[in-house]
Amino acid sequence: MMMEWLPLEIQASILKLLTFSDLQNLKKVSKHFYHLVTTERDSWLRDMSLQDALPCSKSLFGLLWLSDNGNIEAQLKLAVILLYSRTADNAPTKTAKLLFGLEKSGALTRPITHVLIRPPWSDARICRKEMVFQELKKRALDEDNAGVCFSIGVIHLRIERCLDGKKLSEFWMEKAARLGDDNAKYFLPEMMTRPPGWFGANRFETFAHLESGTRLSRMRDLREIASMNCQNAKIRLCGLYALGHHDGISAPESRSVVRSFFAESKPAWRKSLFCFQHDIRPYMRFVLVDWLIEVATLKSFGSSMLHKTVRCLDEYLRVRRVKRKSFQLIGIACMVLCSRLYENDVLSVREAVWLTDSNFTYQDLVLRLAEIVAALKGNIQRTSILDYLQVLSKLKSINNNTASVSGFIADSTLLYADTGLFSCAVVACCCLLMANLTVEPDSCPWNEELVAFTGIFTRDLRQPAIALHENCISMKNPEAMKLLKYFSLDERHTRSSGPIARTDIVSYEKLLSFFEAEESRRDTVHCPLTSSTVDSHRSAVIAGDSAAFEDCNIDTESETPHLLSSACVDQAHTRARKRVGGGYQNGALVVGAGRESESAGDALPQLKSVKYT
Structure with a gap:
């Protein structure tokens, strides 16, 4: 064959493209x-995709070979x-x-072992998961392994x-924690003050009951763990803030820390699934x-687990056909x-098979897991989405009724296939709005407190909020209209938090009118600008004189940057000159007759109000 004549490096590059x-x-x-193929030891073997390559008599040797070469999927x-x-x-020793x-x-x-061998275990004399657990304990005593030690600690709690x-x-x-596992560092202080059997409950419990010195030490530890990119610590820290x-x-x-956390949230994908x-x-x-x-709802699972399930489903759909x-x-x-x-009462494999009306077998579900x-x-x-919404709901301005309604809207967004086109933080903000x-x-x-806390402006919420309302609340999408009979969400929230339904949520027309009013408000300035004040702004920016801005006492809308650049001021001059037919004379801005108020409104459209002293 012609390929055999090619250099080995090129042949190896071709192998990378094969399934x-x-x-x-x-x-x-x-x-x-x-x-x-059998002697190749290149790093690409570790990242090879194994879609639908399930262990069987035909593929078992290949999976073992890839596993020995460090392929994560095969292992x-x-x-x-x-x-x-x-x-x-x-099997227990090999597992x-x-x-x-x-x-x-x-x-x-993140550690995965405590998920795979999580109790409750079988009552039979020989339980495979329990045998794996005991084998892992023996290995962890002889050899350091932070992830396994964390998993063993979690299982003992269970x-x-x-x-x-x-x-x-x-x-x-x-x-x-000594071996550097950030999850262990996060949960360890909680275990010291909680009863046996606790794990992960009430992540936003305050430190108010602690002494001031202990409380300060706990907050410092929490900030340090959050800096290690531990998501649990970040969410709790932002909730306490x-x-x-x-x-x-x-x-x-503290608001800057929360804004950074919200800014880290990115859309899950750029195109539709x-x-x-x-x-x-x-x-x-x-x-x-x-x-x-x-x-x-049947299993009394919480909304957090439901959101994680749908997120897991969407991530799988993103990487596998x-x-x-x-x-x-x-x-x-x-x-x-x-x-x-995430739950104390798990959904077992056999119970899951039964819930599908036995359309699938036990082995089918294990292979899919x-x-x-x-x-x-x-x-x-x-x-x-619910993680960010839980942080927002801790603000003092958010009452329990608002938090309950926003939770219903957040659950409704799970039904929309393209929610992942927007970041989880932005979707959570849309739900609260x-x-x-x-x-x-x-x-x-969406007041100034929320803008300062999240760093997300009203204009950032227009497109996602309208899309979510059309597809999840008002169901204006023709394809969604056919699915109105499928809406278990109303029944779920009626059971848990009182009668809440889609018809109780703000109407589509009111949502549109709110955003239109916000746009018109942003384009309006409530007082005229004179030539002397505009030039004073320009001089202050060029000279870098912050005191000049303080003397002018400018109140800007939340969307406005704190400082105006010289380019921004020059652009305002140009727009005002074009619209009113004015210009500069002796360094001063001359406004055309009859349109002075209009020029003032167009000069700096981002300003809400300007007061001069």
């Missing part, structure tokens, strides 16, 4: 390709399959070895709701998410995983 199944078939072509798939296998020889190696390699963004279990958990958490607990820093500095998915349509996702909401016959299986598999992470964990590289813990318009229609729904 796992193509590589498996290529080995059968000739001894040359068999030798090339995760093998670990999950061995964990549920009843026929594999020495523990794979999980231990994965956690130690640093390839995972299975032993007594004082001895808490002490064992603290031992493993302390070891994980929203409650007014600054402890050691000023209020402007369905530009990538060929066999799945938006209405199919709508029906699936509505069914998942019904399952969550899905066939419609397996779409329901993927959705319930995501819920099985997220329930193990392995595929999802592998495709997401074990990262199923992602920040959701619509809730404010619903509960307090006469007040400003």
Whole structure:
């Protein structure tokens, strides 16, 4: 073949473009390709995608070979399959070895072991997960592994709701914290003051009951952990700042931290999911998410777990093409995983199969669990819309009724397929804005406090808020109108927080009128500008004299930058001159007759009001 004559470097580059199944078939072509594929040790093997490459008699050797070469997907798939296998020889030892190696390699963004072997365990004499747990403990005592130590500590909290279990958990958490695990550093102080069996409840509990010195020390530790990019610590720190607990820093500095946290939120994807998915349509996702909401209501799962489930589903749809016959299986598999992470009462594999009316088998669901964990590289813990909304709801200006309505709107956004085109922070702000318009229609729904806290302006919320209202609340989309009968969300919130329905939310027309009023308000300046004051602005900017601005006493709208650049002032001069037919004479701005007030309104459209003393 012609390819055999090419240099080995070029042949290796071509191999990078092949899928796992193509590589498996290529080995059968000739001894040359068999030798090339099986002896290749390039780094691309670690990042090779293994879509639909499930462990079976035909692909098992290839997966083992990729696993030995450090491929994360292969290692995760093998670990999950061995964990549920009843026929594999020495499966607990092999599973523990794979999980231990994965956690130690640093390839995972967060520990995943405590999710995969999470209790409750079987009452039978031999439980595979319990055997893996004991094997991991033996390995962790002999060799340092921060991720495994953290997972062992979490599992002890789950299975032993007594004082001895808490002490064992603290031992493993302390070891994980010494080895540098930021999650262990975050949870360890909480464990010292909580009863046995606690894990992750009430993340926004204040430190008001502590002494001032202890409270200050805890806040400093929390800031340090948050600086390590620990999402749990960031969310709690921002929630405490929203409650007014600054402890050691000023209020402007705390608001700056929160703004940075909101700015980190980026859209999950740039194009619609369905530009990538060929066999799945938006209405199919709508029906699936509505069914998942019904399952969550049946199991009394919280909204946080529901948001994480849909986020996990969307992330999987972003990286893997899905066939419609397996779409329901993927959705319930995501819920099985997220329930193990966020709920006390988990959704078991057998129960999940029963909920699908036995359309799938136990083995089908286990294989899909392995595929999802592998495709997401074990990262199923992602920040959701509800995380940002919970931070916003801690502000003193947000009452309980507003928080409840905003939670309903946030849950409604799960039904919209293209919510990921907007960042989670922006969607959370849209939910709060619509809730404010619903509960307090006469007040400003997005005031200066919210702008200063989030760094997000009203103009940033127009497009996403209208899109979310059209597709989730008013259902103006013709395709969405057909799905009105699928709306388990109304029943879920009626049970939990009283009668709330889509019809109670602010109308589409009122939302549009609010944004139109905001645009017209931004384009209006409430007092005229004179030539002397405009020139004083320009001179102050050029000279860098901040005192000159203080003397002018400018009150700007929240969207306006704190300082005007010289280019901005020059642009204002030019626009005013063009509109009123005026110009400069002896260094002063001359305004045309009959349009002085209009020129003043057009000169600096970003200013809300200007007062001069």
